[in-house]
Amino acid sequence: MLLIPAIDLKDGHCVRLKQGDMDQSTTFGEDPAVMARRWVDKGARRLHLVDLNGAFAGHPKNEQAIRKILKEVGSEIDVQLGGGIRDLDTIERYLDAGLRFVIIGTAAVKNPGFLQDACTAFGGHIIVGLDAKDGKVATDGWSKLTRHEVVDLGKKFEDYGVESIIYTDIGRDGMLSGINIDATVKLAQALTIPVIASGGLSDMADIEKLCAVEGEGIEGVICGRAIYTGALDFEAAQLRADDLNSGA
Numbered sequence: 001m002l003l004i005p006a007i008d009l010k011d012g013h014c015v016r017l018k019q020g021d022m023d024q025s026t027t028f029g030e031d032p033a034v035m036a037r038r039w040v041d042k043g044a045r046r047l048h049l050v051d052l053n054g055a056f057a058g059h060p061k062n063e064q065a066i067r068k069i070l071k072e073v074g075s076e077i078d079v080q081l082g083g084g085i086r087d088l089d090t091i092e093r094y095l096d097a098g099l100r101f102v103i104i105g106t107a108a109v110k111n112p113g114f115l116q117d118a119c120t121a122f123g124g125h126i127i128v129g130l131d132a133k134d135g136k137v138a139t140d141g142w143s144k145l146t147r148h149e150v151v152d153l154g155k156k157f158e159d160y161g162v163e164s165i166i167y168t169d170i171g172r173d174g175m176l177s178g179i180n181i182d183a184t185v186k187l188a189q190a191l192t193i194p195v196i197a198s199g200g201l202s203d204m205a206d207i208e209k210l211c212a213v214e215g216e217g218i219e220g221v222i223c224g225r226a227i228y229t230g231a232l233d234f235e236a237a238q239l240r241a242d243d244l245n246s247g248a
Contacts, residue, residue, distance in 0.1 A: 001211050001241040002046055002220030004080075004196070005039040005227060005234060007032055007069065009062040010052045016225045018175065022056060028228045033068040042235040046078045046100075048166075048222050054084025055105070067097055074098035082129050082166075086114070091122055103166060105129040106139040108157060109148065119161040127196075128157045129166045135183065138170055150183075151190045164194040164219060172200030179206045185216050194219035201226050207237045211244040 008015050010025055014035050018024040029035045036047055049069065053061035060066075061084060070079060075098070082103030085091060091102050108115040108128045118126050130150055131138045137148040154165055167187050169180040177200045188195040195218050197210060203226065210221055226232035 001207070001214050001218070001245055002196075003044070003207070003234065003238045003241060004046045004048045004220050004222050005044050006048045006050065006222050006224040007035055007039075008050045008052055008224070009065050009083075012062060012065045015052070016228060017052065022052065026228075032065045033072040036069040036073045039234065040073045040077055043238045044077060044234070045238075046080065046220070047073065049079060049081040049083075051081065051083030055082070057084055058086055059084050060090060066094070066099075070098040074100075080127060082127075086111075088114075088117060088121055091118055091125075095122060095125055101125055101127045101163065103127045103129045105131065109137055109139050109146065109153065112156070112160075115157065115162070116160050123161055124163060126162050127164050127166060128154075128162045129168065130154065130187075131168045131170045132183070133169070133171050150187055154187055154191050158191050158193050162193065164196055165191065166196040166198050166222065168198040168222075169200060175200060178202050179210060179221065181209050181213060184210075184218060185213050188213075188217035191217065193217075196220045196222060198222035198224075201232065203232055204237055204240060207232075207241055208244065211241055214245065 013027050014029045014032050015025040015027050051062045078100035080101035080103055081099055082105055085102055086107045104115055132150045135150055137146045167184050179197050179200050184197045201223055227234040
């Protein structure tokens with residue numbers, strides 16, 4: 001089980017939002033590259049970056065900070081990025097800079113043709129981020145709920161050739177209220193590509209619950225607020241996950 005630290009970027013700094021609200025942000029550390037190094041030194045095997053300004057603007061806004069992170073750790077571990085990626089040129093630029101995976105969210109739902117093109121042009125590098133509440137997909141920085149069912153869209157995107165799906169329960173994100181295991185497992189069981197859990201990770205018990213269902217197709221979990229507030233010791237949690245996996 002991959003535990004993937006999240007670095008959310010707003011105005012060049014690392015922040016955490018509560019339930020996607022740009023006005024409810026807490027700054028954790030000023031220099032994103034230093035933060036990235038810290039997680040790699042603690043045993044992270046992948047990093048999850050979010051360009052928050054980019055997600056709301058619809059085009060990259062924190063590219064300088066992202067490039068600094070890639071320069072610092074991109075040669076050592078895989079880095080994935082979401083937020084404001086709406087065209088093929090942006091994907092190509094980021095991959096050339098050393099990014100391993102690009103996460104397409106709103107654009108995948110609103111413009112599936114773009115997602116198909118991205119999977120064709122950059123096979124093996126495209127992840128879809130599906131944000132949902134009560135099984136329904138949300139778009140535009142979570143501000144709009146759609147009528148799309150998560151499982152239906154997941155299957156469609158799997159057919160396009162996406163590498164994996166990050167599933168975020170937006171009713172729980174940044175609230176430390178526990179991962180929605182049932183909904184995540186339901187999606188993973190319906191697909192053959194891996195699912196990465198996200199939203200609400202709170203403590204070691206969540207890690208243990210996820211490891212118990214890893215065999216259903218859950219590849220990893222995004223670690224956000226819990227590892228920044230100290231509610232979860234990242235290094236200990238990754239070691240625990242590795243122990244549980246080896247004993248499986």
